[in-house]
Amino acid sequence: MSRPSVRRALRRAGAEPPPRPPRGAGPRNLGRIPPPKIFLPGETEDAGVVNFSAVFGRVAPVEMEVGVGKGRFLLAAAAAHRDRNWFGLEIEPEYAQIVRIKAERAGLSNLRIERIDGRAFVLRRLSPGCLAGLHVYFPDPWPKKRHHKRRLVDPAWAEAAAHALAPASLLRVASDHEEYFGVIDDVLSNEPLLEKLIPDEAGDWSTGTSYELKFLKTGRPIYKAVFRRRVSGSAG
Numbered sequence: 001m002s003r004p005s006v007r008r009a010l011r012r013a014g015a016e017p018p019p020r021p022p023r024g025a026g027p028r029n030l031g032r033i034p035p036p037k038i039f040l041p042g043e044t045e046d047a048g049v050v051n052f053s054a055v056f057g058r059v060a061p062v063e064m065e066v067g068v069g070k071g072r073f074l075l076a077a078a079a080a081h082r083d084r085n086w087f088g089l090e091i092e093p094e095y096a097q098i099v100r101i102k103a104e105r106a107g108l109s110n111l112r113i114e115r116i117d118g119r120a121f122v123l124r125r126l127s128p129g130c131l132a133g134l135h136v137y138f139p140d141p142w143p144k145k146r147h148h149k150r151r152l153v154d155p156a157w158a159e160a161a162a163h164a165l166a167p168a169s170l171l172r173v174a175s176d177h178e179e180y181f182g183v184i185d186d187v188l189s190n191e192p193l194l195e196k197l198i199p200d201e202a203g204d205w206s207t208g209t210s211y212e213l214k215f216l217k218t219g220r221p222i223y224k225a226v227f228r229r230r231v232s233g234s235a236g
Contacts, residue, residue, distance in 0.1 A: 037115060038116060047125075063077070064134055066139070068096075069090070089118045126163075134171045138209065170197075
């Protein structure tokens with residue numbers, strides 16, 4: 001996805017993209033990698049686990065999507081299930097702004113989206129059993145081998161995600177990248193706190209994302225799976 005396409009999407013949502021920052025003098029890459037963004041606005045860097053009741057101003061089950069894109073799934077889910085709180089993570093600032101604008105127009109006070117690193121946030125900011133559902137749709141596959149370390153799902157992430165899910169809650173995943181989906185499926189299947197649902201249990205479901213609609217139109221295969229947090233076993 002090119003940066004111009006993101007800026008066009010922001011304009012279509014009714015907002016003017018921020019001006020591009022000027023290039024600084026001197027070398028652009030000094031080999032320093034900034035820390036991942038894991039804190040919400042107003043939080044200090046010593047903040048502990050997230051208190052979702054305080055974030056939303058009410059007590060309700062929380063479902064989270066990692067990488068919301070333009071928010072097609074998240075907006076529809078929040079509108080259809082207003083008894084739940086919906087928390088979205090999106091590292092692309094323009095996309096996060098697009099979803100905020102659409103949520104405000106729709107009056108979705110039960111939806112919150114933040115520009116957050118989905119991997120580090122799950123590893124460091126979630127309390128045991130705080131999520132009633134977790135959605136990971138079409139994460140960046142980072143297909144080059146030297147970039148595999150940047151992928152979202154690995155055993156450490158799977159363990160943290162499983163602990164964050166309340167017993168019997170679901171983790172839904174989807175990808176159009178066969179090799180990466182195989183890795184995701186293997187990692188999640190080997191996490192002791194998760195059990196993979198057989199197709200009859202999972203049912204015929206759709207992510208409802210823009211990616212899925214685009215891939216279905218072009219005939220590209222989509223790989224999906226549903227995992228359930230085991231009822232037995234400690235979440236702490």
